Amino acid sequence: MSLLSSSTVLFQNNTNKSIQIVFKPVKYNGVVFHPVKHNGIVFHPVKHNGICRCVSTPPAEMIDYKTKVSRNSNMAKLQAGYLFPEVARRRNAHLLKNPDAQIISLGIGDTTEPIPEVITSAMAKRANELSTIEGYSGYGAEQGEKLLRAAIASTFYSNLDIEDDDIFVSDGAKCDISRLQVLFGSGVTMAVQDPSYPAYVDSSVIMGQTGLFQKDVEKYGKIEYMKCTPENGFFPDLSAVSRTDIIFFCSPNNPTGSAASRKQLTQLVQFAKDNGSIIIYDSAYAMYMSDDKPQSIFEIPGAKEVAIETSSFSKYAGFTGVRLGWTAIPKQLLFSDGFPVAKDFNRIVCTSFNGASNIAQAGALACLSPEGLKAMNEVIGFYKENTNIIMETFNSLGFNVYGGRDAPYVWVHFPGRSSWDVFGEILEKTHVVTTPGSGFGPGGEGFIRVSAFGHRDNVLEACRRFKQLYK
């Protein structure tokens, strides 16, 4: 048997034309498949349906037809999979190896508690009404239903001079983040807390705002990573941050669980103002706050001229599967040429979106009724109790533990260790899924994020196992 650098086959393609194909070595999953000569027969490496194998005379239909469309080079920049599907993949691989393991997921931050009945019954009612002539509705406004926009404005932005028509109802903050990236286009630069929710960076890469991934520093070129560590209280040293067009800022933060104080946010707004930057403020965990830190960036004077706020019912009402969020863009926020940002976002929403599901919108409206708000707060209170249990556990084991007070995430320090290693160790030995800190950026290395979303029994059981492992 001998390896060849290439081999040539002549055969007929679909349209009966005789064509000649040259087979060269193929790299697949890190392994190089060479054409091989064995007992006088040449075997050619062929990729088909995602599998690479060597065949003697490949039939025409096994030759992959390739279009002449180039792959978007920005897509090629992305590293591996998006974090959470990758966590799920490793969890499933673990389950395959350990079919009897009682896996507990404190990983991807998925809500587990039922949606309060006052909210689901409003959705069921709306669904049922859609089968009646009086209750049927088709396309809604792309920006969301008027009543809901008004309820969001008055509930979350009362006295902040954010009006109904500044609110764009959406199918979730993650989706809006990508629509905002499309709005700003490939020509802007961006800053991000490090660590942070990976959708900011990944959507920026996809839009072509960044350079290549730099393996040595685990960062993409052209992104300004604002390091958030225990040393700086998880608020970046802005004097060390270069100007960018866009600043993504999440508070309370995912994954560190820290919330910025009024003084810090005032600094951030002033920083944006001095630089003429736009802050995209993700407040999806604001209702988890334990004290009177600002729940909205618009509580900071002048913020309306430099900030967009995006948020969601996902973690308030268990709407991770129902899908409902919103983005607030004040009329005062202007591009350098004076054009209102909200006007362009409106155009994006009208062109690329058709409004959130009317049933989900009915649910959100119920969330903002007095009973709905009370019920949401009860669910949030339950998860906050979980957070306390997890924090106490890691504290009792002598770990340095951060976050937790203002967000449903506990940020546990394993100094000097690789967070994927710790993730693997915890999964292997306790069957508990967490999230490795480095998945949120290089600044997350050495940390593990433990989510407080779980049934109480599971959280208690996970904590028992943590105590066993790290006692």
Next chain:
Amino acid sequence: MSLLSSSTVLFQNNTNKSIQIVFKPVKYNGVVFHPVKHNGIVFHPVKHNGICRCVSTPPAEMIDYKTKVSRNSNMAKLQAGYLFPEVARRRNAHLLKNPDAQIISLGIGDTTEPIPEVITSAMAKRANELSTIEGYSGYGAEQGEKLLRAAIASTFYSNLDIEDDDIFVSDGAKCDISRLQVLFGSGVTMAVQDPSYPAYVDSSVIMGQTGLFQKDVEKYGKIEYMKCTPENGFFPDLSAVSRTDIIFFCSPNNPTGSAASRKQLTQLVQFAKDNGSIIIYDSAYAMYMSDDKPQSIFEIPGAKEVAIETSSFSKYAGFTGVRLGWTAIPKQLLFSDGFPVAKDFNRIVCTSFNGASNIAQAGALACLSPEGLKAMNEVIGFYKENTNIIMETFNSLGFNVYGGRDAPYVWVHFPGRSSWDVFGEILEKTHVVTTPGSGFGPGGEGFIRVSAFGHRDNVLEACRRFKQLYK
């Protein structure tokens, strides 16, 4: 009083620094506001909260702060509003002028008939279950629930070798079109039927795939417009079409109502194959077809190597407000470097989307049950009767009428007239909202699209009014 070319004011800004501001003439809504000197006092034009006025000494907070972020130049290329909001705007203006008018909308193609009870009750059930521990679910797979993916594959692609995991469930075809544009990025070229559903072109402009809008020909630079006219049976002369990376193709077509035959689609697939292009095939009206023309592009041999198909429950089950669609991307579809397109789309979906609402997915699953399919076909049958009524009306008035047989749209020819004028005439004299053909591209000039989505009484009344106007 004298007009000045500029005026200068010295005052203090928020941070108490003294700054000098030069006021120049401001153009607003087509009117130029000059600085004005009157009785010795200089008045300066100031824009604030979207209103332009002249003030004598503008207080600091009235000076619009502008960020230093440049507006995305692709957004600036877009012409006026997106078509349908623009139609709605004109409809509302008409209503303001004629508050007593009994307006009938056969315009934006919005469904009007209730959703069959077998479908709404499945959604209500799912909504109610979300308030129980057993029935609650959070994040679903970004690609959609397995059962639904399987049901879509087996219902719409049985025997076509499209597998469950080739199906990406979404919140609608319009949203998927934009996600596909993000997937392909700014470097591709595109072709589109002229006329066509405006989301294809507008999303391409937003992504930066096109040149500027050329007023003289009413086309964007770098887009290949494939003219579809009565003369070519609304199927483009492919020999006159230049190669592009992407070919948007909608059949049955919105707005012309024409569906391509098997022979025509075979030509289209061969054309794509010869050019190495990718077809994005929009089949959102396939179930309206009256004969055995292909309902899916994948019925054409070889299409899986060159095509993506996107579709929706909007016009089948009245889901325009519920929001549910899907996109099918075969594994065989490869970029020029051999990378599967579906893999990149999966990454887009995981990064920019979080799955369709679980309640809407329960509805879609019910649509595909035997009872659901029967109910959907009844609704479609009802709209097809509407279509016949509209076609007969315009036929009887001596118009050349196209479409209608395979789609819920009637395409009426008003040769030599501006379609916005005809739109205005019909709205003014009959209070019926239609859609001007030129809103779908220059090839739509001289046509009006009449949608068959309406209550029967309204359709009959609209036709009575058409007969009065054009008798």
